[in-house]
Amino acid sequence: MLHLTNIQKTYPHFHIHVPELHVLKGEFLALLGSSGSGKSTLLRIIAGLLTPEQGTLVLDHQTLTHIKPEKRDIAMAFQQPLLFPHLNVIENISFGLKMKRRKKKERLQQATSYLELVGLEGYETRMPHQLSGGEQQRVSLARAMIMKPRLLLMDEPFSSVDPNIRSELQELTLRLHAEHHMTTIFVTHDHDEAFQMADRIGIMQAGKLLQVDTAHQLYQAPLSVDVARFLGQKNIWQGFIQAGKFISDFITFDRVEHPTGKGHLIAPPSGFQLLKPTNQKSEHEMEGTIAKISVQKGSYRILVRVHAAQIETTVPFDPHITWTPNEPVLLRYQADHFTWLPDPLA
Amino acid sequence: MFKSHKSWALLQLFLFIIILFPFIMMLLFSFFTGWSWPHLFPQTLNVSAWSYLFSGNAGVQEAITNSLVIAFSATAVNLLLALPAAHALAQHTFAGKKIVEALLFAPLIIPPFVAMMGLQITLIQWNLTDTRLGVTIAHLVPTFPYLLRPLYTSFTTLASEWNAQARLLGASRLQRFWYVSLPHLMPGILAGVMLSLLVSFSQYLITLLIGGGAIKTLPLILFPYITSGDLRMGATFSILFTAVTLSILFIVEWCLKRFYKHRHTVPM
Amino acid sequence: MWQNSKPYLFLLPAITMIFVLFVMGLGEGISQSLGVYSSTDKLHFAYYVQLWSDPNTWSSLKFTFKIAFLSTLSSGILGLILSVVLLRTSDQTPLLFKTLQLPLLLPHFIGAYFIVLLCMQSGFLARIAYLLGFISDPSQFPILVNDHWGLGIILTYIWKETPFIAWMLYPVLKRIQNTWWDAARLSGANRFQYMREIVLPLVFPTWLTSCFIVFAFTFSAFEIPYLLGVSYPQALPVLSYELFTSGDWEKRSLALALSLSIAFITGILGFFTYILGKRIRTQKGVGW
Numbered sequence: 001m002l003h004l005t006n007i008q009k010t011y012p013h014f015h016i017h018v019p020e021l022h023v024l025k026g027e028f029l030a031l032l033g034s035s036g037s038g039k040s041t042l043l044r045i046i047a048g049l050l051t052p053e054q055g056t057l058v059l060d061h062q063t064l065t066h067i068k069p070e071k072r073d074i075a076m077a078f079q080q081p082l083l084f085p086h087l088n089v090i091e092n093i094s095f096g097l098k099m100k101r102r103k104k105k106e107r108l109q110q111a112t113s114y115l116e117l118v119g120l121e122g123y124e125t126r127m128p129h130q131l132s133g134g135e136q137q138r139v140s141l142a143r144a145m146i147m148k149p150r151l152l153l154m155d156e157p158f159s160s161v162d163p164n165i166r167s168e169l170q171e172l173t174l175r176l177h178a179e180h181h182m183t184t185i186f187v188t189h190d191h192d193e194a195f196q197m198a199d200r201i202g203i204m205q206a207g208k209l210l211q212v213d214t215a216h217q218l219y220q221a222p223l224s225v226d227v228a229r230f231l232g233q234k235n236i237w238q239g240f241i242q243a244g245k246f247i248s249d250f251i252t253f254d255r256v257e258h259p260t261g262k263g264h265l266i267a268p269p270s271g272f273q274l275l276k277p278t279n280q281k282s283e284h285e286m287e288g289t290i291a292k293i294s295v296q297k298g299s300y301r302i303l304v305r306v307h308a309a310q311i312e313t314t315v316p317f318d319p320h321i322t323w324t325p326n327e328p329v330l331l332r333y334q335a336d337h338f339t340w341l342p343d344p345l346a
Numbered sequence: 347m348f349k350s351h352k353s354w355a356l357l358q359l360f361l362f363i364i365i366l367f368p369f370i371m372m373l374l375f376s377f378f379t380g381w382s383w384p385h386l387f388p389q390t391l392n393v394s395a396w397s398y399l400f401s402g403n404a405g406v407q408e409a410i411t412n413s414l415v416i417a418f419s420a421t422a423v424n425l426l427l428a429l430p431a432a433h434a435l436a437q438h439t440f441a442g443k444k445i446v447e448a449l450l451f452a453p454l455i456i457p458p459f460v461a462m463m464g465l466q467i468t469l470i471q472w473n474l475t476d477t478r479l480g481v482t483i484a485h486l487v488p489t490f491p492y493l494l495r496p497l498y499t500s501f502t503t504l505a506s507e508w509n510a511q512a513r514l515l516g517a518s519r520l521q522r523f524w525y526v527s528l529p530h531l532m533p534g535i536l537a538g539v540m541l542s543l544l545v546s547f548s549q550y551l552i553t554l555l556i557g558g559g560a561i562k563t564l565p566l567i568l569f570p571y572i573t574s575g576d577l578r579m580g581a582t583f584s585i586l587f588t589a590v591t592l593s594i595l596f597i598v599e600w601c602l603k604r605f606y607k608h609r610h611t612v613p614m
Numbered sequence: 615m616w617q618n619s620k621p622y623l624f625l626l627p628a629i630t631m632i633f634v635l636f637v638m639g640l641g642e643g644i645s646q647s648l649g650v651y652s653s654t655d656k657l658h659f660a661y662y663v664q665l666w667s668d669p670n671t672w673s674s675l676k677f678t679f680k681i682a683f684l685s686t687l688s689s690g691i692l693g694l695i696l697s698v699v700l701l702r703t704s705d706q707t708p709l710l711f712k713t714l715q716l717p718l719l720l721p722h723f724i725g726a727y728f729i730v731l732l733c734m735q736s737g738f739l740a741r742i743a744y745l746l747g748f749i750s751d752p753s754q755f756p757i758l759v760n761d762h763w764g765l766g767i768i769l770t771y772i773w774k775e776t777p778f779i780a781w782m783l784y785p786v787l788k789r790i791q792n793t794w795w796d797a798a799r800l801s802g803a804n805r806f807q808y809m810r811e812i813v814l815p816l817v818f819p820t821w822l823t824s825c826f827i828v829f830a831f832t833f834s835a836f837e838i839p840y841l842l843g844v845s846y847p848q849a850l851p852v853l854s855y856e857l858f859t860s861g862d863w864e865k866r867s868l869a870l871a872l873s874l875s876i877a878f879i880t881g882i883l884g885f886f887t888y889i890l891g892k893r894i895r896t897q898k899g900v901g902w
Binding site for chain 3: 047069070075082085098100153
Binding site for chain 2: 620621622623624625627628629631632633635636637638639640641642643644646696699702703706707710713714716717719720721722723724726727728730731732738741742745827830834835836837840841851854855858869870873874876877880881883884
C-alpha cells in the first residue's frame with residue numbers, strides 16, 4: 001500500500017500539490033492528464049528521482065520520502081526504453097539482479113524466464129539497437145519486473161510506439177498484472193488507454209489530483225466541473241436550483257431532484273433522447289433545432305440548439321430515421337441521469 | 347559521489363587553487379623581485395620588467411603586431427576556404443568523401459612542421475621566407491582543421507528543411523543565407539574562429555622555420571626567457587601573451603554577439 | 615550535372631590549399647629525404663638507413679615514446695576523473711567550471727613556464743620543502759625540470775592535456791547521465807555501480823580516441839621538449855630540428871628523413887585509432 005500525504009513541489013511555472021493519494025496493494029492505477037499536468041513529475045517523486053519540498057511518502061509502512069531511488073525497491077519503465085546500449089538483452093534484463101549481487105546462474109535463469117514472459121524467447125544475445133521500439137519496451141518491462149518490486153511505475157511507456165504495437169503491449173501489461181498482481185502506477189495522456197487498463201484512474205490537471213476513482217464513478221459522480229470537462233462532458237451549465245427547477249442563463253430543466261442552491265449541472269448525452277416533433281409536448285420535452293451533425297463510430301453526435309444552449313446528444317444509427325441540420329426536433333430528457341455539483345460553501 | 351557535500355566543496359576549492367595558483371605566481375613574479383632563497387614569494391615591488399617591456403627595446407610592439415596580423419589574416423582566409431568546404435561535407439554525400447575528410451583533417455594527425463620543413467625550399471624559391479606573408483601562408487595549415495571542425499558540425503545540424511521553408515516563403519539565396527543559415531551557423535563560426543586564432547597565436551616552430559627568425563611573433567620573443575630561466579621576464583611576457591590572447595577572444599566574441607544582438611543564434 | 619559537381623566545387627579551394635601547402639610539402643620532404651638534391655641521380659634510402667642505424671636515433675625514439683606514453687596515461691586517467699568532477703560541479707559552481715577551461719586557452723609553453731616556476735631546484739616546491747624542513751639547500755631538491763628523465767616535459771603535458779581530455783569526455787558523460795542515470799538507479803544501482811557498469815564502458819571509446827589524439831600530439835610535438843629538455847636524450851622532433859638547422863646539407867636531408875618518420879608513425883597511429891574506433895562502435899551498438 002502506498003500512501004502519499006501533502007506532497008508539494010514548486011517549479012517556475014507550476015506547482016504540484018497532492019493532499020493525499022492511496023494506492024491499494026495489487027492495484028493498477030492510472031494517472032491521467034495532459035502534458036504539463038504534473039503526472040510525470042508526481043511519478044518521479046514517487047520513484048525518488050525528485051524530492052518533494054513537503055509531504056511524506058509511505059510504502060508498506062516504510063517512510064520513503066528521503067530514501068534514494070536505488071534503495072526504494074521500486075521499478076520504473078520509462079517513455080523511452082532506455083536499455084543499456086553496451087549490454088545485450090539478457091544482460092539488460094538481469095542488470096537489477098546484478099546490482100543486488102545475485103549469482104550469475106540465478107541471474108541467467110530468472111532473466112530467461114522473464115524474457116519468455118514478455119514473449120521474446122530467442123532474443124537473449126541480441127543488442128538493443130537491433131530491436132524494434134516495441135521489442136525494446138518489452139525488454140524494458142522485463143527489466144523492471146524481474147526485480148519483483150513493491151511498486152511498478154510506468155511513465156507513458158507506450159506513447160512513442162506504433163499504435164498497433166501499442167495495443168499488443170497494453171495487453172501484455174494487463175496480462176502480466178493479472179498473473180503477478182504487482183502494484184502498478186501507470187501514467188498516460190491517452191484517455192482510452194487509461195480507461196481500458198486501469199482499476200482506478202487519477203485525473204491530474206495543473207499539478208493537482210482532481211479525483212481518483214473507478215471509470216464508472218468518474219463519469220457518474222465527478223467531484224468537480226474540471227473532472228467532468230476533462231472527461232469530455234460538453235453539457236455543463238452553471239446556474240441554480242429552486243423548487244425543483246434548474247435555471248441558468250442558457251437553459252432550464254424541470255423536475256431536477258436536488259436541494260436548492262447554486263452550482264453546476266452536468267447532463268451526459270445518455271440523459272437525452274432525440275425525437276421527431278409531434279403535436280404534443282410533454283413535461284420533459286423541449287423544442288430545439290439541430291445545429292450540427294457529425295458521425296462517430298456507429299452513432300451520430302448531434303448538437304441541438306435549445307433556448308440559448310447547445311446540447312450534445314448521441315443517436316445510434318437507424319436506417320429508418322434521418323436527421324438533417326436545422327431540422328426542428330424534440331428533446332426528451334431524464335433528469336435522474338444528470339449530475340448536480342453544488343458550489344462549495346464559501 | 348562517495349563523498350559528502352563538504353568534501354566536494356573542498357575538492358572544488360583545491361582544483362580552483364591548482365588552476366589559479368600559477369597565474370597568481372606569474373603575476374607576483376612579474377611585479378616583484380627579490381625571490382632569493384628561501385623565501386616563498388618574491389619580496390620587493392619592482393616594475394622594471396614591465397617598463398622594459400614597454401620601452402620599445404623589447405620588440406614587443408612588432409611581435410604583437412605580427413602575431414595579430416598573421417592570426418587574423420590566416421583565419422580570414424581559412425574562413426573563406428572552410429565555409430564552402432563544411433557546407434559540401436555536411437550536406438552532400440559523394441564519391442571519395444572519406445578521402446577528402448582525411449585530407450582536410452590530416453594536419454591534426456601529421457604534424458604540420460614536417461610539411462613545412464619540406465616546403466621550405468619551395469618557399470625560398472618563391473621569396474616567401476622571412477616574410478610575414480610567408481608565415482601567414484604557413485599558418486594556414488595548422489589552423490585550418492580547427493576552424494573546419496566546428497563549422498562542419500554546425501552545418502550538419504542545419505536542416506535543409508529550414509532552407510526549403512524559407513524558399514517557399516520567397517526568400518532569395520542571399521536572404522536565406524543571411525537570415526536562416528548564418529544565425530544557426532554563428533556559434534560554430536565563433537568557435538572555429540577562436541580556435542584558429544588561438545592556434546596561430548601559439549605557433550612557434552613553423553613561425554621559426556618559415557620566418558627565419560626575422561618575423562618575430564609573441565611566442566618567438568617569449569621562448570628565450572623560459573629557456574634561460576629568467577623568471578621575471580618570462581612571467582611578464584607570459585602575462586602579456588595571456589592578456590593579448592584572452593582579450594582578442596573576448597573582443598571577437600563580443601563583436602559577433604553584438605552584431606547579432608537583434609537576432610538569436612540557435613543553440614547547437 | 616551541376617548538382618553533382620557542386621560539392622566538389624565547394625571543396626576545391628580548401629583542397630587546393632591543403633594540397634599545395636601540406637601534401638606538396640610532404641612530397642617535397644619525401645623527395646629530399648630520398649636524396650633528390652644529393653650528388654647521385656637516383657633516389658635512395660641511404661638517409662633513412664643512416665638515420666636508423668644510429669643508436670642516438672633509437673634512444674631519442676625511446677625517450678619520445680616514453681614521454682608520450684606517460685603523459686597520455688596520466689592525463690588520460692586524471693582527465694577521466696576531472697570530467698566526472700566537472701559533471702558534478704557544472705550545476706553547482708559555474709565559476710569553477712569556467713576556470714577549468716583556462717588551460718585549454720593557453721599554449722603549452724605557458725604551462726612549461728608554470729612547471730619551471732614550480733619544480734625547478736630553486737622553485738616554489740623546493741621552497742616549501744625547505745619550509746617543511748626536508749632540505750636545507752636548493753641543490754638537495756631533485757631535478758624535476760630540464761632533467762634526463764623528461765619529468766618536466768611530462769608534467770607540462772599533464773597540465774595541458776588533462777583538461778583537454780576532461781573536456782572531450784564531458785559531453786559524453788553528460789549525455790550518458792541524462793539518458794541512463796535514472797534507469798540505472800531504478801534498477802537498484804548506486805553511484806559506484808553506475809559508474810563501473812554503465813558509465814565507464816560507454817565512455818571508453820571516446821576516452822580511447824582522445825588518448826590516441828594526445829599520444830600522437832605529445833609524440834610529435836617540438837616546443838616543450840625544446841624548452842624543457844636536455845642535450846641527451848632529445849625528443850625526436852627536437853633532434854630533427856637540430857639537424858635541419860645545422861646548416862649542413864647532408865644533415866638537412868637526415869632531418870627530413872626523421873621528420874617523415876615521425877609523420878609516418880603518427881599517421882599509422884591515426885589510422886589505427888580510426889579502425890579501432892569503428893570496431894568498438896559496431897561492437898557496442900550504433901548511434902546511442
